[in-house]
Amino acid sequence: GQNIDQPTxxxxxxxxxxxxxxxxxxxxxxGLFWYQQHAGEAPTFLSYNVLDGLEEKGRFSSFLSxxxxxxxxxxxxxxxxxxxxxxxxVKDSNYQLIWGAGTKLIIKP
Amino acid sequence: GAVVSQHPSWVICKSGTSVKIECRSLDFQAxxxxxYRQFPKQSLMLMATSNEGSKATYEQGVEKDKFLINHASLTxxxxxxTSAHPEDSSFYICSARGTSDYEQFFGPGTRLTVL
Numbered sequence: 001g002q003n004i005d006q007p008t009x010x011x012x013x014x015x016x017x018x019x020x021x022x023x024x025x026x027x028x029x030x031g032l033f034w035y036q037q038h039a040g041e042a043p044t045f046l047s048y049n050v051l052d053g054l055e056e057k058g059r060f061s062s063f064l065s066x067x068x069x070x071x072x073x074x075x076x077x078x079x080x081x082x083x084x085x086x087x088x089x090v091k092d093s094n095y096q097l098i099w100g101a102g103t104k105l106i107i108k109p
Numbered sequence: 110g111a112v113v114s115q116h117p118s119w120v121i122c123k124s125g126t127s128v129k130i131e132c133r134s135l136d137f138q139a140x141x142x143x144x145y146r147q148f149p150k151q152s153l154m155l156m157a158t159s160n161e162g163s164k165a166t167y168e169q170g171v172e173k174d175k176f177l178i179n180h181a182s183l184t185x186x187x188x189x190x191t192s193a194h195p196e197d198s199s200f201y202i203c204s205a206r207g208t209s210d211y212e213q214f215f216g217p218g219t220r221l222t223v224l
Contacts, residue, residue: 042215
């Protein structure tokens with residue numbers, strides 16, 4: 001079966017750095033996405049990785065290792081507004097998005 | 110960036126009535142639209158995928174006669190929840206994909222409450 005694992009919840013301090021991990025087992029791979037979702041709102045796109053390595057975009061970076069079926073989202077200089085759920089999703093061989101359950105990130109002052 | 114709208118943003122209805130939710134791509138042509146449902150504290154669950162001008166493909170366990178999907182144009186898809194019941198209360202989100210293969214753009218969601 002297809003499976004995406006990410007921690008259910010993480011807590012971090014304002015101004016710090018946090019890394020949210022995602023491991024996946026899917027039938028084929030055509031890219032990995034990270035989305036941010038605030039409570040009661042739709043997801044917003046953060047990043048897309050299809051090749052191994054690190055993609056940096058401002059305070060957010062996303063890393064992919066296809067051989068390990070592993071990705072992480074790195075958030076630097078955390079702000080209170082970063083409190084949200086972070087969803088990892090993989091596009092499989094049928095180009096269908098398989099979603100993780102999301103990681104709820106709690107930022108404390 | 111690409112914008113997807115949904116209407117209504119929230120709706121309350123009585124059990125047994127039908128509710129229609131619209132999803133529009135405002136500044137691009139959406140060849141494919143997706144309908145998701147999300148229960149509180151759970152992840153997105155794909156309900157169906159629709160391509161313009163063809164029948165929607167429903168995920169296993171989703172009743173196609175209860176959740177009617179129409180994708181009549183490249184900018185509009187509708188989801189009709191027929192004979193809604195309280196267990197259908199959820200957050201319904203659509204997303205759209207244009208010619209770019211990799212990104213889906215999400216609508217703001219519709220919160221449905223069935224009394």
